Amino acid sequence: MSTRQTIRLTVNGKSYEREVEARLTLADFLRHELHLGGTHVGCEHGICGACTILIDGRSARACLTLAVQADGADIITVEGLRNRETGQLHPIQQAFVDAHGLQCGFCTPGFIMTTLELLGENPDPSDEEIKEALGGNLCRCTGYQSILDSVRLAARRLQSASAA
Ligand code: FES
Ligand code: FES
Numbered sequence: 001m002s003t004r005q006t007i008r009l010t011v012n013g014k015s016y017e018r019e020v021e022a023r024l025t026l027a028d029f030l031r032h033e034l035h036l037g038g039t040h041v042g043c044e045h046g047i048c049g050a051c052t053i054l055i056d057g058r059s060a061r062a063c064l065t066l067a068v069q070a071d072g073a074d075i076i077t078v079e080g081l082r083n084r085e086t087g088q089l090h091p092i093q094q095a096f097v098d099a100h101g102l103q104c105g106f107c108t109p110g111f112i113m114t115t116l117e118l119l120g121e122n123p124d125p126s127d128e129e130i131k132e133a134l135g136g137n138l139c140r141c142t143g144y145q146s147i148l149d150s151v152r153l154a155a156r157r158l159q160s161a162s163a164a
Contacts (some may be wrong), residue, residue: 007071011036012080020067027051027062029070030077038078038109042138049137052110053077059117078109081116091161092116092154101150103141111137115151123159125151 003022008015011034018033027044030036030053042048044063051062054076081090089097092115102108111134118125118133125133130151131144139147 005068005071007068009070009073009075011075012077018067022066022068024067025063026053026065026067026070026075029067030062030075033067036077036079040106040109042106047138048107049110049114050107052113052137054113054117057117057120059114076113076116078112081112090116091157092119092151095154095157096147096150099150099153100146101142107137107139107142111139111147111150115154118151119155119158123162124155127152 004019005022006017006019008017010016011030016034018029020029020033027039027041030039031041039053039062040050041063042050046061046064049061052059053062054060055065055070055073057074081093082088083090090112092112096102096108096112101111114134114137118130122129127148130148134144134147134151
């Protein structure tokens with residue numbers, strides 16, 4: 001019996017149809033089939049959050065999701081955030097740069113995708129709400145203060161952009 005299945009999904013606004021092994025993770029599908037290496041794989045056990053993406057608008061661990069489970073889904077990865085026309089970084093990405101929210105950058109896509117979900121639901125979060133939302137993302141080198149600053153800065157910028 002074949003263990004391969006055909007899936008159709010949208011990633012960063014582009015439609016794909018691929019035949020995949022039933023046990024292929026979504027993280028490996030994104031990285032190796034679609035060559036979207038921005039979704040990082042750290043622990044592969046749902047602990048570190050480096051592989052966080054949005055599936056139908058909700059954050060999810062790509063290492064714990066099978067590609068076949070994403071059949072029919074609308075997925076956003078960190079590559080989908082940059083402005084396609086101007087090439088400009090998304091305000092959340094820019095805030096992480098400006099507020100020094102990264103060093104090696106391994107954890108950063110996960111933090112950014114989690115922040116995208118947080119600020120979509122709660123544009124003006126308190127520090128406690130930011131800490132709660134980011135509690136499932138781990139960083140080994142930056143320390144969390146500059147990440148907190150980055151999220152605050154992103155929230156301020158997004159709010160003033162939407163008020164303009
Ligand atoms: S690689 Fe998915 S949570 Fe760590
Ligand atoms: S910036 Fe290196 S792990 Fe977070």
